[in-house]
Amino acid sequence: MKFSILFEIFIVTQIFVTSNSFPINCNFTTVKFNQLGTVYECSTTNILASSSIYVTSITGTHLNKKNNNDVASIRIQGNDTLPFVPRNFSYFFPNVKTMTIYNTQIETLYGDELDEFPQLIHLDFQYSILKTISSRLFEKTPYMVDIWLPNNKIAKVGYDLFTPLNMTILKWISFRNNVCTSSQVSNGAQEDVLSLIDAIRQQCPYDDEFVTTTTTFLTTSTITQNLYCADENLEDFVCDLKNSLTEVQGNLSTKNEIIDSILNILRENVTAINET
Ligand SMILES: *[C@@H]1O[C@H](CO)[C@@H](O)[C@H](O)[C@H]1NC(C)=O
Ligand SMILES: *[C@@H]1O[C@H](CO)[C@@H](O)[C@H](O)[C@H]1NC(C)=O
Ligand SMILES: *[C@@H]1O[C@H](CO)[C@@H](O)[C@H](O)[C@H]1NC(C)=O
Ligand SMILES: *[C@@H]1O[C@H](CO)[C@@H](O)[C@H](O)[C@H]1NC(C)=O
Ligand SMILES: *[C@@H]1O[C@H](CO)[C@@H](O)[C@H](O)[C@H]1NC(C)=O
Ligand SMILES: *[C@@H]1O[C@H](CO)[C@@H](O)[C@H](O)[C@H]1NC(C)=O
Numbered sequence: 001m002k003f004s005i006l007f008e009i010f011i012v013t014q015i016f017v018t019s020n021s022f023p024i025n026c027n028f029t030t031v032k033f034n035q036l037g038t039v040y041e042c043s044t045t046n047i048l049a050s051s052s053i054y055v056t057s058i059t060g061t062h063l064n065k066k067n068n069n070d071v072a073s074i075r076i077q078g079n080d081t082l083p084f085v086p087r088n089f090s091y092f093f094p095n096v097k098t099m100t101i102y103n104t105q106i107e108t109l110y111g112d113e114l115d116e117f118p119q120l121i122h123l124d125f126q127y128s129i130l131k132t133i134s135s136r137l138f139e140k141t142p143y144m145v146d147i148w149l150p151n152n153k154i155a156k157v158g159y160d161l162f163t164p165l166n167m168t169i170l171k172w173i174s175f176r177n178n179v180c181t182s183s184q185v186s187n188g189a190q191e192d193v194l195s196l197i198d199a200i201r202q203q204c205p206y207d208d209e210f211v212t213t214t215t216t217f218l219t220t221s222t223i224t225q226n227l228y229c230a231d232e233n234l235e236d237f238v239c240d241l242k243n244s245l246t247e248v249q250g251n252l253s254t255k256n257e258i259i260d261s262i263l264n265i266l267r268e269n270v271t272a273i274n275e276t
Contacts, residue, residue: 022052022086026060031073033098035122035145035172040066041073042093047082054088072097078104078128085109090116098122105129111136111158122146129153131179135160135208145169150176150184156206162197173197180204 026042033039042060058068071093076082082104090096096117101124111134114120120141130149135158138144144165154175162170167190174184181203185192 021056022054023057023059024055024086024089026058028060028062028066028071030063031075033073033122036072036097039072039098040070041075042071043075043077045077046079047076047086048079053084053086055086055092056088058092068092069095071095073100074098075100075102076104077102078106081105083107085113087113087116096120098124100124101126101128103127108132108134109137110134111139113137115140117141120144122148124148126151132156132206133161134158135163135206137161139164142166143169146172148172148174150174150178152178154178155180155204156208157200157204158206158208159201160209161200167193175200175204178204 024044024047026044029041029043030038031041040063042058072095074089074093074096076086078101083106085101085106097119099114099117099120099122106128107130109130109132114123114137118140121143122145124146126149130152131154133154133156137158138161142164147170155178157180170193171187172185173188173193173196175181176184181200183196183199183203185196188196
């Protein structure tokens with residue numbers, strides 16, 4: 001059948017796309033953080049939208065006597081094209097404690113973005129267009145000390161976002177200059193942290209208990225599909241193929257309807273013939 005061949009082509013293409021290479025070029029440097037002191041950092045900029053969300057290789061020259069295991073900080077200075085947090089950094093950098101993400105097109109944190117960094121204590125995510133944060137985001141990062149998310153467009157914060165965290169060690173939270181709230185505590189006492197969390201729950205309500213489980217399940221395939229057409233330079237033909245598949249699927253259902261109505265006429269004809 002013609003159509004089954006088309007479907008096979010699509011599946012092969014999808015495998016090709018999701019396994020596409022996603023190299024990251026690091027500028028290795030040392031940086032000072034309030035909570036961590038001086039740490040070794042991979043700083044990367046101009047990450048172009050890739051058809052893979054999984055980093056496949058790291059390039060860049062280490063400082064003297066340093067290696068991937070020394071990297072405690074990842075800094076992504078986006079260039080307005082990155083629509084997701086790259087995954088698989090931990091494959092190369094297993095000891096990440098702080099993540100800085102500026103100037104990206106990331107709108108949603110689906111919840112599994114930080115799972116691979118169990119030692120994370122500091123997230124600094126600014127000057128992006130972040131709108132929605134899943135309750136699950138910190139489920140695998142119980143040692144968060146500092147959650148710094150000002151200057152985004154946050155409107156929905158999962159009700160249980162802070163639930164997995166230890167209120168004895170969580171001291172810095174900023175949601176300044178967002179849509180639903182502008183609150184912040186810096187090195188706050190526990191009661192201040194707790195009342196800020198209460199305020200955020202009231203100002204940015206988002207009961208995502210159901211959404212979380214489904215989006216986590218869908219994240220990879222949804223993002224990959226959106227990218228077919230988002231990344232115009234790299235994968236034009238894939239985008240075209242996706243569009244024609246959608247068209248064929250539409251045409252196919254139209255043709256099924258036509259075939260059904262022809263079958264009905266034939267059945268009536270057979271009945272008519274039998275009756276005569
Ligand atoms: C790498 O980082 C250092 C220190 O921040 C900076 O001076 C240098 O310009 C950076 N190099 C590149 C290629 O971005
Ligand atoms: C992470 O990167 C390594 C090295 O390229 C690769 O072997 C591995 O499959 C990647 N993991 C995922 C989930 O893509
Ligand atoms: C963003 O990336 C594009 C394409 O690589 C490049 O031409 C441009 O200079 C970059 N802009 C900034 C601000 O780095
Ligand atoms: C929270 O952190 C404090 C200080 O490190 C520690 O003593 C306490 O056991 C932690 N609580 C939980 C529930 O992990
Ligand atoms: C779908 O049907 C339209 C109208 O019959 C036709 O022009 C178009 O070529 C068809 N598309 C595909 C991909 O078969
Ligand atoms: C079958 O049905 C169609 C529509 O009712 C009619 O035009 C046609 O003449 C019929 N053919 C036969 C062989 O009865």
